[in-house]
Amino acid sequence: MVNQEWRDCPVLVTGGMGFIGSNLVRRLVSLRAKVTVIDLNLTEYGAHSHNLADIAPSVEIVAADIGDDTATAAAIGKAAVVFNLAGQTSHADSMTRPAADLALNQAANLRFLEQIRTLNPALRIVYTSTRQLYGRPRYLPVDEAHPIVPPDINGIHKFAAESYHLLYARVYGLRATALRLTNVYGPRMRIRDAKQTFLGIWVRHVVEDGCFELWGGDQLRDFTYVDDLVDALLATAASPATVGQVFNVGGCPPITLLALAEQLVAIAGSGRFERRAFPEERKKIDIGDFYSADGPFRAATGWQPNTSLSSGLAETLAFYRSNLAHYLSES
Amino acid sequence: MVNQEWRDCPVLVTGGMGFIGSNLVRRLVSLRAKVTVIDLNLTEYGAHSHNLADIAPSVEIVAADIGDDTATAAAIGKAAVVFNLAGQTSHADSMTRPAADLALNQAANLRFLEQIRTLNPALRIVYTSTRQLYGRPRYLPVDEAHPIVPPDINGIHKFAAESYHLLYARVYGLRATALRLTNVYGPRMRIRDAKQTFLGIWVRHVVEDGCFELWGGDQLRDFTYVDDLVDALLATAASPATVGQVFNVGGCPPITLLALAEQLVAIAGSGRFERRAFPEERKKIDIGDFYSADGPFRAATGWQPNTSLSSGLAETLAFYRSNLAHYLSES
DSSP, rough: OOOGGGEEEOOOEETTTTTHHHHHHHHHHHTTEEEEOOOOOOOOGGGOGGGGGGGGGGGGEEOSSSOOOHHHHHHHHHHHHEEEEOOOOOOHHHHHHHHHHIIIIIHHHHHHHHHHHHHHHTOOOEEEGGGGOOOOOSSSBBBBTTHHHOOSSHHHHHHHHHHHHHHHHHOOOOOEEEEEEEEEETTOOOOOSSSOHHHHHHHHHTTTOEEEEEEEEEEEEEEEEHHHHHHHHHHHHHHHHTTOOOEEEEEEEOOOOOHHHHHHHHHHHHOOOEEOOOOOHHTTTTOOOOOOOOHHHHHHHHOOOOOOHHHHHHHHHHHHHHHHHHSSSOO | OOOGGTTEEEEEETTTTTTHHHHHHHHHHHTEEEEEEEEEEOGTTOOOOGGTTTGGGGGEEEEETTTTTTHHHHHHHOOOOEEEEOOOHHHHHHHHHHHHIIIIIIHHHHHHHHHHHHOTTTTTEEEEEEEGGOOOOSSSBBOSSOOOOOOOOHHHHHHHHHHHHHHHHHOOOEEEEEEEEEEESSSSSOOOOSSSSSHHHHHHHHHOOOOOEEEOOOOOOOOOEEEHHHHHHHHHHOOOGTTOOOEEEOOOOEEHHHHHHHHHHHHHHOOEEEEEEHHEEEEEEEESSBBBBBBHHHHHHHHOOOOOOOHHHHHHHHHHHHHHHHHHSSO
């Protein structure tokens, strides 16, 4: 599926008002796809009206939970491809409100897949899972064969939802692929707090010329710039051979959080940070070093990231310097 | 915890009216434990009034879902040990009614653990998981490091519930151990149909001197006699070193289903069977050969099975020859 083949393609994006979803929607609109978004508009997990405000006339938005059969029927029925990105993103919130995480991240996906099976079983499905479900790595880099030891409620529910997708592919022939994402960053990520990514709150403080806290600093992580991730999502939909499979999607070479913090401040020319010990209450769900091996995904799709970390951080900072006020408000 | 230490011990058994649960309850009563049962009395998944009828005065029974906070509070509050066995057992039903399986096998366990965390965090917890979550084995025997590829909805939800137990042990210090059971058989298993175990319907037809169907026949399986499994459950509760861990529990050496069918008919001196091809619609969730490696469990607890397959089958047949009428009725 080359770029021009998205023209007039009916595409459904769940969670399309959120960080990754809105970047994907914007790309699809630029490719002239017919985009429908289903989004519950949960602002605390990243949905933000500004993410799609300037392209709103080009997108149909259904304000609903993906588990709401009545609300989703028409959108599912007419789509050729669905990018299923909707979810609750906060690991900490999943521990304090586990039942809500179960509803949003798992149960809703079961109903969504049952709807697809009933209404549109030929639909191409790309589901975004997470590296979180591996837990604390037993070896590095982490490949898809790594044991599944979810370190928090969010990881348990994301693995179950991923398993639903793969099971429905195997048993019912649904055309689903699951991608396990690592740290994704870029324009339109949530920066008010760390409910979506710690890098959001760092960027905010740097743009405000303030101070952010670095917890620990020695942890290795890999980062995917959101435009590269959008490439990966489109490449997946365009690769029928990936149906029924799950892949890691990585990004730039791993870097310590200390080096990342230093690089961010250097590129911004503003802000500073203070290192502090990793908080005791977070240690229990922290995963230490992590970076992915994503060779199978690159081989299957031809994808590779095109944005260096320094370029991605510069783009991100430029975006928030121009749009800061919007993203300091909740919606 | 040697046998006499169960005397006067307040023990909670969820699913205690079912097959494994009732055998455990009977043993605990014989050891003079103070037993409370929480059971939703779902007869289609194995709860049966006859299982505990003769010892009913010695057991307190709470008719409730384990996710019902109000109903479970008193039982959780006063227990020293809980054997958490409640669940929906049918793999086929999990595919036709996935939302019900989610509620019974997973969501209820989340609420149950939240209750324990709040009301009685020192409670010793033994959760019965299943070998089903491994899916079709990639190697044999299957050890705990085998990839988790649930072949059906039931396997997805059992893994999530198991993960809750291990997570709550790690994060909140709950004293939980999870056991992945293989095929358990013996007195009080459901024999009306195959919703709990295929061996149940076989035994029924043999005792009735009828004919049962053998699907395939070359599949290898391992079987645990229920008295041996009760030994394993008690040994787990008595082994503090097992807290926070998950173990396979196996049984007798693996045997093909054809050899099992022949042995059953020979021991019974009645009944017969017909081989037929494995049904197409079941192939998609069938797992092929399976048998477990359970060395870590044996090393940690000193447990070993004491009942040969032939003895176990003979005991089982004797039980149903004496109690057949009860188990042909639904409750």
